Amino acid sequence: MVDLKGQYEGIKTEVNEAIAEILDSSAFINGPHVHAFQSELEEYLGVKHVIPCANGTDALQICMMGLGLEPGDEVITADFTFAATVEVIGLLQLTPVLVDVELDTFNIDIEAIEKAITPKTKAIVPVHLFGQCANMDEIMELAKKHNLYVIEDNAQAIGGSYYSKDGSKQKAGTIGHIGATSFFPSKNLGCYGDGGAIFTNDDDLAHIIRGIVNHGMYKRYYHDVVGVNSRLDSMQAAVLRAKLPKLDHYNQKRWEAASKYSKAFAGQEHIVVPKISCGCGIEKSVCDCHVFHQYTLRVTNGKRDDLVQHLNDNNVPCGVYYPVPLHKQKAYLDDRYNENDFPVTNQLVNEVISLPMHTELDDEQIDFITNLIIDFINS
């Protein structure tokens, strides 16, 4: 699905030298690379505060702790996403409220959010699934109207942009009150282990969170709040510093691969290619509105599972993200949920398939994959 080795070849000298230097200096935690990466990412994103942490799941949890969400508070998020999003809501004893998504963008459905808002609702967590922003204009409007926090789960869309109705452009993860991301190796900006970060433009919130990530300390050995231990280490920061200047280029390569896939599948009756929903103008040859963390098709003739098997048989990697709606996962079952409220997620779990997507895909590989799929689907 990803070619991390190929990508490493392009930054090998830089990464190896930085890691050797860290080994020599022994500044493994909170070293100069961590601070440098933090400010480089702030500048890249155009956000006032980046707070690095240990992984994307922690980042989400720390966002919710920083906002002071309390047990019983309802948090609305998408039924069709990776479990981390709902997991941290559960861990903090907040009440997860899963809602359906849109069929064409896979992102959280605005009407479904509106319907789910109650007096107990405190926050909405849009997930920018597969690399494309949820409808942030509408989400921010709803949040304002109902006095809710917006926490962006930006684990899959780093480097992407959101083009608002009013023509402004903002980086994914910096639009809501707070954003969380992951630097897991296979993400668009991945390190060589675990890593994550929190983004916000709110000075007070940033201050609170800098304490929370460090055992609730604002002054050494004085613990004002219950915190966690969640750090990005120096080696991961060094890897991320080598990759950050290339992130736009990496995302552009993904866009190009996605365009080639979609072109090859054009006109196929049983295959629906991913929709690019942003107002950037789809005719643009390259745009940063969708950074294609995944390239995800819908197979509409019931042959999705057979296609997975066929690709496996031909040594073409593929993935089903995600095979089970969160509201049907054992850990998150709840009498509050009504099957009729999730028609889209229930459909998507049977139709979606994600194809290899990375920065090193070449035309020959894309041709091979698309021909294999088209021949099989029409057979």
Ligand SMILES: *Cc1c(COP(=O)(O)O)cnc(C)c1O
């Ligand atoms: C990867 C991911 C996370 C969690 O990130 P980790 O760094 O693996 O903890 C959270 N949300 C989404 C949507 C993700 O894809």
